[in-house]
Amino acid sequence: MSDGMAMPKGFLWGGAVAAHQLEGGWQEGGKGVSIADVMTAGANGVPRRVTDGVKKGEIYPNHWGIDFYHRYPADLKLFAEMGMTCFRTSIAWTRIFPNGDETEPNEAGLKFYDDLFAECLKNGIQPVVTLSHFEMPYHLVKAYGGWGNRKLIDFFLNFAEVCFKRYKGQVKYWMTFNEINNQTDWRDPHPLLQNSGLQLDENDNWEEAMYQAAHYEMVASALAVKLGHEIDPDFQIGAMVAMCPIYPLTAKPADIMMAERAMQTRYYYGDVQALGSYPAWLTKYWQRHNYQIDITAADKAALQAGTVDYVGFSYYMSFVTEATKDDPDFVYDEANDLVSNPYVQKSDWGWQIDPIGLRYGMNWMTDRWHKPLFIVENGFGAHDKVEVDGSIHDDYRIKYFHDHILQMEKAVVDDGVDLIGYTPWGHIDLISASTGEMAKRYGFIYVDQDDLGKGTLNRSRKDSFYWFKQVVASNGADL
Numbered sequence: 086m087s088d089g090m091a092m093p094k095g096f097l098w099g100g101a102v103a104a105h106q107l108e109g110g111w112q113e114g115g116k117g118v119s120i121a122d123v124m125t126a127g128a129n130g131v132p133r134r135v136t137d138g139v140k141k142g143e144i145y146p147n148h149w150g151i152d153f154y155h156r157y158p159a160d161l162k163l164f165a166e167m168g169m170t171c172f173r174t175s176i177a178w179t180r181i182f183p184n185g186d187e188t189e190p191n192e193a194g195l196k197f198y199d200d201l202f203a204e205c206l207k208n209g210i211q212p213v214v215t216l217s218h219f220e221m222p223y224h225l226v227k228a229y230g231g232w233g234n235r236k237l238i239d240f241f242l243n244f245a246e247v248c249f250k251r252y253k254g255q256v257k258y259w260m261t262f263n264e265i266n267n268q269t270d271w272r273d274p275h276p277l278l279q280n281s282g283l284q285l286d287e288n289d290n291w292e293e294a295m296y297q298a299a300h301y302e303m304v305a306s307a308l309a310v311k312l313g314h315e316i317d318p319d320f321q322i323g324a325m326v327a328m329c330p331i332y333p334l335t336a337k338p339a340d341i342m343m344a345e346r347a348m349q350t351r352y353y354y355g356d357v358q359a360l361g362s363y364p365a366w367l368t369k370y371w372q373r374h375n376y377q378i379d380i381t382a383a384d385k386a387a388l389q390a391g392t393v394d395y396v397g398f399s400y401y402m403s404f405v406t407e408a409t410k411d412d413p414d415f416v417y418d419e420a421n422d423l424v425s426n427p428y429v430q431k432s433d434w435g436w437q438i439d440p441i442g443l444r445y446g447m448n449w450m451t452d453r454w455h456k457p458l459f460i461v462e463n464g465f466g467a468h469d470k471v472e473v474d475g476s477i478h479d480d481y482r483i484k485y486f487h488d489h490i491l492q493m494e495k496a497v498v499d500d501g502v503d504l505i506g507y508t509p510w511g512h513i514d515l516i517s518a519s520t521g522e523m524a525k526r527y528g529f530i531y532v533d534q535d536d537l538g539k540g541t542l543n544r545s546r547k548d549s550f551y552w553f554k555q556v557v558a559s560n561g562a563d564l
C-alpha cells in the first residue's frame with residue numbers, strides 16, 4: 086500500500102526498549118538488584134509475583150532479557166539496516182548506582198552506556214534515553230519505602246546529574262519517568278511498585294500514598310529538567326505518559342462526566358509536568374478526603390520552573406467507561422470502571438485495537454499541554470509462528486502498524502500536531518513488562534528464546550522488518 090503521507094524532514098524513526106527488558110547481564114559490571122529483578126515470570130492472565138529479594142528456585146525473566154548486554158553491536162547493525170535514526174532505551178539505574186543511595190557512581194556501568202551510545206552513533210542512530218523505566222534499585226524500596234520518601238528526590242537527581250554530564254554530546258532527547266500515570270491504577274500493587282517502588286499494607290491509604298509518591302517524582306523530574314538545561318541547553322527533556330484515551334460508553338450525561346473525570350484522573354500528571362501546577366479539581370478532591378499531601382512552596386516553584394520540553398507517550402489502546410455508581414464525585418477506579426468497546430477488536434491479551442484513538446489522543450494532548458509530542462511506544466503484542474524455512478509472516482502486525490502510522494500522519498499533516506518522532510515498542514522481541522513472557526512478541530526482529538529463557542537467541546527478520554524498512558525509507562509515504 087502507498088496511502089501514507091511523508092513526515093516533515095528530520096522526523097525521527099526508531100524503536101523503543103527498556104534496559105531491564107532486554108539487557109540481561111543482571112549481575113554484570115557491578116550492577117545492583119532492581120525491582121524488575123525480583124519479579125517472577127507470569128503469563129497471560131497470571132500476574133507476576135514480587136519476591137522478597139532474589140530467591141532460589143524462582144524464575145526471573147529479566148535476569149536474562151535477550152542478552153542485549155553482550156549482543157548489542159550486532160543488534161544495532163540490524164536496527165541500522167531497518168533504517169532507524171533513533172533508538173529509545175533506558176539507563177538501568179542499578180548499573181550506575183547499584184543500591185541507589187551511593188554518592189559515587191559505578192564506573193563499569195557508566196562505561197557500558199558510553200560504549201552502547203557510541204555504537205549507536207557509529208550506526209547513524211541517535212539514542213533517546215529514559216532515566217527511570219520500571220527498574221529502580223530494590224534497595225531504595227526496602228530501605229526507604231521507595232518514592233514515598235522525599236529522600237528519593239536527591240538520589241534521583243544525583244543519578245540524573247551523573248548521566249547528563251557523562252552522556253552530554255551523545256544524547257539529546259531524555260525522559261524522566263516512564264508511564265508515570267500508570268499508577269492511576271493504585272488499587273493494583275503492580276503499578277505502585279513499578280512506578281514508585283511502593284509496597285503498602287492494609288494499614289496504608291493506598292490512594293493518598295500514590296499521590297504523595299507521584300508528587301515527589303514530579304518534583305524530581307522538574308528539578309532534573311532544570312538541572313539538565315544548565316548542563317546542556319540543547320537537551321530536550323520530556324515527560325512520558327501512557328496515553329489510553331477513555332471514552333464514554335454512551336451520550337448519557339453521567340457517562341460523559343465519568344469519562345471526563347477518568348481523563349482528568351489519568352492525565353493530571355501531564356498537567357503538572359507540562360503546565361507546572363496541579364489542576365483545581367484534584368486539590369479540591371484532596372481537601373474533601375482530608376489528604377495531607379506534603380507539597381512545599383519550594384516544590385511548587387520547582388514544578389513551575391521545570392516544565393518539560395516535550396511529552397513522550399505510549400499508545401497501545403483506548404478504554405471505555407460508564408457511570409454505574411451513584412457517585413457525585415465520579416471517582417474513577419481503573420480496575421472496575423472500564424467496559425469493553427463494542428466497536429473495536431482486541432489483541433490476544435485483551436488490548437483494544439483503536440488506530441483513530443491515536444489521532445484523538447495526539448489532538449487532545451496538543452490542545453491541553455501545548456507541547457511537542459514524541460510517540461515513544463506503540464505496538465502489537467502477538468504470538469508469532471516460525472515457518473519451517475525460518476520465515477515469520479506477521480501480516481497482523483503490519484496491519485496494526487499501517488493503521489496506526491496512517492492516523493499518526495493525519496494528526497501531523499492534516500491536524501498540525503508537532504511530533505518529534507515515532508519509536509515502535511519492542512522492535513526487537515523482548516521480555517513483556519506485564520507478564521514476563523517472551524511469547525508476547527512485539528518485534529520486527531524475532532529472537533529465538535522461549536518463556537523459560539531457552540533457545541539459541543538468534544535474531545531473524547520478520548515480514549514486518551522489511552515493511553517497516555520501506556516505511557522509514559519513504560519517510561512514512563509508503564505504508
Ligand code: BG6
Pocket residue numbers: 103106219263264399462466510516517518519520525
Ligand atoms: C509499556 C511499558 O507499558 O508497555 C513497556 O513502558 C512495556 O515497558 C510495554 O513492555 C508493553 O507492555 P507489555 O506488558 O506487553 O510488555
